[in-house]
Amino acid sequence: MDNAEQEIENTSLKLLVGTHASGDEQGIYQLDFNPKTGELSSSEHLVKEDNSGYLYLSKDGKRVYSSNGTKPGSVSAFEWNEDGTQLIKTSNFSSEGDGACYIELSPKEDLLAAANYGSGGIVMYPVDEKGNIIDQPEAKQHVGTGPHKNQKSAHAHCVKFSKAGDFLYAVDLGIDKILAYPIDSDGKLGKERIALQLDPGDGPRHLIFHLTKNRVYIINELGSSVVSADVDTETGTFTRIDKKSTLPEDYDGNNACADIHLSNDGKFLYASNRGHNSIATFSVSDEGKLNLLGTESVQGDWPRNFSLSPDNxxxxxxxxxxxxxxxxxxxxxxxxLSFTGHEAKLPQPVCLKFR
Structure with missing residues (x-):
């Protein structure tokens, strides 16, 4: 290996990929990412898992968790083998519903929550000091409908812990609501309250928090829009600031938004459009106002999840x-954004996470 090859190897990052692949291809993959050139290489199939849609990594990188969008749904925990080349499943538990589509650890990593899209509820498990899921599920079922054809029942699509870990937020596409569940000192969920009522037919899908401010950003799948809001950390409720479309004014085709991310400096917001097949870029003011700067073709079809590299x-x-x-x-x-020309082929990729 010459010096150039050695340098590339030393600077490469590992990218985990959750997929909706079937048969022998199903499961979680890993790619090498060169943070200097943007190149992807060295595809590895780490473990087979049925419909391993969304992934979440422990802070030390030793554990990987997946939500499995099966019927019934489930959550799985994995650990790395000795040389870090394969994932080994250590546990799998029911998500207490159908179509688990999102999973997250609490800030202290002592709780694990998942959202069930199919059945419209959430589940939360205790996690022990070694990162193992404890089989003591606490499930909450959502009830309601909305005006859109995809809102005939509740559809929980995302769960996020507050920065302090004292609330669990559930984003429900089917009922146009974000619910806040207080978490008590024993790690149990209290009675839900409405953190934010979205407009009828918005179909909220995901939310993200600002790194330093008490602010939140929500992407609406059905309404193709993003919403900014302030967070009351005492009550867990949100106050809406702004709402903007993710689409160009002259686009009248079908679209369903998916993922949302904020740059590390908090100045730019990114949202994925499935149908228009683009990433929408917004500037974000200090007050939380949004301005659509443009859309960039994703060079593919149906962009679900996306990820910023650690250095952005x-x-x-x-x-x-x-x-x-x-x-x-x-x-x-x-x-x-501008396309680098670099891409990698994998069967039905739906989630990207850097190790």
């Missing part, structure tokens, strides 16, 4: 229907 120099997109992961260079000053 690149943005990577998982295009489920075309089975490719595409890499975009991000301009830190303008926030805009």
């Amino acid at each position: 120099n690149f943005l990577l997109v998982a295009n489920r229907k075309t089975g490719n992961i595409t890499v975009f260079k991000r301009d830190a000053t303008s926030g805009l």
